[in-house]
Amino acid sequence: xxxxxxxxxxxxTQREYYEKFTRSQVENLYSDxxxxxxxxxxYMEKYQMIDELIEDELTYREEDSVDDLEDTIQYLNKxxxxx
Numbered sequence: 042x043x044x045x046x047x048x049x050x051x052x053x054t055q056r057e058y059y060e061k062f063t064r065s066q067v068e069n070l071y072s073d074x075x076x077x078x079x080x081x082x083x084y085m086e087k088y089q090m091i092d093e094l095i096e097d098e099l100t101y102r103e104e105d106s107v108d109d110l111e112d113t114i115q116y117l118n119k120x121x122x123x124x
Contacts, residue, residue: 047114
């Protein structure tokens with residue numbers, strides 16, 4: 042599978058994973074990732090936080106190998122099933 046397709050699969054899987062969380066859980070993840078208090082962004086919707094988390098992490102995933110991406114996608118799918 043091409044890396045571009047894998048990145049899209051990762052993005053879709055990551056989005057599905059984040060959507061399982063409550064708004065407050067997404068806020069905590071957002072705050073941790075960006076090292077900011079969510080109070081700085083009081084009007085953000087859950088989907089906006091998820092979009093920004095995915096967009097920012099994508100820059101790191103682009104550096105992953107095909108094997109790393111496949112492993113990450115499999116891991117996320119397992120987590121989705123657990124939730």
